[in-house]
Amino acid sequence: MRAGTFFDVDDQQATLLGPADVRRLAGELGIRPTKKLGQNFVHDANTVRRIVSAASIRPEDVVLEVGPGLGSLTLALLPVAGAVTAVEIDPVLAGRLPRTAAEYAPAFADRLRVVEADALRVRADDFAAAPTALVANLPYNVAVPVVLHLLAELPTLRHGLVMVQSEVAERMAAEPGNRVYGVPSVKAAWFADVRRAGPVPRNVFWPVPNVDSGLVAFERVEPPSTAPRREVFRVVDAAFAQRRKTLRGALSGWAGSAARAEEVLRAAGIDPTARGEQLRIADFARIVEVA
Known part of the structure; x- marks a missing residue:
């Protein structure tokens, strides 16, 4: 055997x-x-x-x-x-x-x-x-x-x-x-x-x-948004690249400036002084949706 x-x-x-x-x-x-x-x-x-x-x-x-x-x-x-x-x-x-x-x-x-x-x-x-x-x-x-x-x-x-x-x-x-x-x-x-x-x-x-x-x-599960996944993931990567930064600063490169990042964040209903670790995937998708 x-x-x-x-x-x-x-x-x-x-x-x-x-x-x-x-x-x-x-x-x-x-x-x-x-x-x-x-x-x-x-x-x-x-x-x-x-x-x-x-x-x-x-x-x-x-x-x-x-x-x-x-x-x-x-x-x-x-x-x-x-x-x-x-x-x-x-x-x-x-x-x-x-x-x-x-x-x-x-x-x-x-x-x-x-x-x-x-x-x-x-x-x-x-x-x-x-x-x-x-x-x-x-x-x-x-x-x-x-x-x-x-x-x-x-x-x-x-x-x-x-x-x-x-x-x-x-x-x-x-x-x-x-x-x-x-x-x-x-x-x-x-x-x-x-x-x-x-x-x-x-x-x-x-x-x-x-x-x-x-x-x-x-x-x-179904994706949380119809926003392009690759673009949402770009925002995710940017948000966590420098964890100490607020989203306003972390997303400034992606958005083109800190001021534009703040504008987009506020339009998405997200506090610009928040940090990436506070957001869910749906929040990141909403940032892309309103940008």
Whole structure:
């Protein structure tokens, strides 16, 4: 019997990777996890089950997984999703994943499609089936850009759950007035309702990272405005570029002058002496609407 833990779905079984499986596969492929690619492989079956359960995947979902690595999470997703598209930048890992699925989850291996690509560059037409859910253990150094890019590029993406650095999770889900509320919080809110979904201990990874991890869940919402998103995001970036400045000063470059910025802010019903961390995404959109 293969090492690992069984995952039962409708009396069929998939085998999840355990610590010995992860190390064996890495050794077979000659892989040494790199900080550059943010490679920390999950080897704990209970954590993988928890992620899949919290993601609320339905049989009709087409799941997008970014950075599947050795396949720990992929194997748990295959039995519960209609299909899984795994985007992997590492050609060695991308090449091995279909065989791993065939070995550990033979009843579900035909649900997997692997796209060898940079998740920051994928486009909607790269996918044979439009993804409806994002579930991923994201490289910590690109987590926010990846989530924002995918939400912008894939309007079919309705919900998801991602594992990120704990501080990143806190920033993505922060509300106005919170000390860590900033650009990631505001931009994510354009696309979705975002919430923390629990911590993840360090010891479920190999190698053990030197930072804590956390889960972030999201549900797609309608944009708060018909204002052009790129222009709204320009205002957001300007507002937080110099956090100590009031909006009158912070938006002076965007508006053309501090006086014009004040005029626009007052027209939008926003106090020019306020700061960016006090505004919601709808407030930033209203600034663009009246400009």
